[in-house]
Amino acid sequence: MRLLAILLALAAAPATAGDAELRPSARRVLVDPEARWAGRCVIYREVNPEVADATFHVQGRIVAAGVQTRRLAVCPKVSAREFENFTREEFNRLLLAHPCVSSDNDARDVQSGMVRLRVEQWETPHARRAASAGRLYRGMFIDMKLEEGMEIELEADLLGACAE
Numbered sequence: 001m002r003l004l005a006i007l008l009a010l011a012a013a014p015a016t017a018g019d020a021e022l023r024p025s026a027r028r029v030l031v032d033p034e035a036r037w038a039g040r041c042v043i044y045r046e047v048n049p050e051v052a053d054a055t056f057h058v059q060g061r062i063v064a065a066g067v068q069t070r071r072l073a074v075c076p077k078v079s080a081r082e083f084e085n086f087t088r089e090e091f092n093r094l095l096l097a098h099p100c101v102s103s104d105n106d107a108r109d110v111q112s113g114m115v116r117l118r119v120e121q122w123e124t125p126h127a128r129r130a131a132s133a134g135r136l137y138r139g140m141f142i143d144m145k146l147e148e149g150m151e152i153e154l155e156a157d158l159l160g161a162c163a164e
Contacts, residue, residue, distance in 0.1 A: 020109035023099070025155035026067045029113030032156075038062055041162035042117055044154055046134040048125055056124050056136045059162060060117035063151055067111050074107070075100035084132060091132040092143045113156035122146050 022030075043059045076097050078090040086094075094100075101107055124136040124146070135142050141152050 020069045020111045023110050023112045023155070023157075025113035025157040026111040027113070028156040029065055029067055029115075038064065041120075042115065042159040043162050044135075044159055046136050048130055048133050054125060056122075056134070058117075058119055058122045058136065058141060058146065058152070060119045060121075060152075063116045063118050065113065065115045065156065068114050069109055069111050071109055072099055072101045072107055073097065074104060075102060084129075086132040088131040088137065095135060095142050114153050115156050115159055116151050116153050117159075119146060119148060119150050119152060121148070 038061075040062045041059065042062055043057050045055055045057045047055050076093045078086060078094065099110065099112075119141075122136070122139075122141075124139055125133070126138050130137055139146055144150070144152070
């Protein structure tokens, strides 16, 4: 019976959102009811081979989860350099626009499974070469200073369960 309910939800979701494309994160929220449990401990990890094969993370508890429809816009322009040479500001502009498309012809609606979590702990890289390597850098999550108790949003497929 539970499988039937999940299949019906998956079949109905694109129709109710104007045929918006389902991203993997939306599928995860629709298929995995546990992803919606408020209070569940989740962790976002970044592996950074540029910094001695280190793993950095943000860990917290789910406050809310759901599927959101948004229009993919054209990615912001940044200087024509290699990705590794972007400034932190350029990198953050791309992160905040993600997912984005390369031209107006590719613009479309998508559904993403978003999870809002309350931050409990984190570990971030501080080496300069990590500035354009991920969302975590020098005590920041993209462009926000990490603080215990603050809330951040990530796509559901970027999160894993904590080892409690």
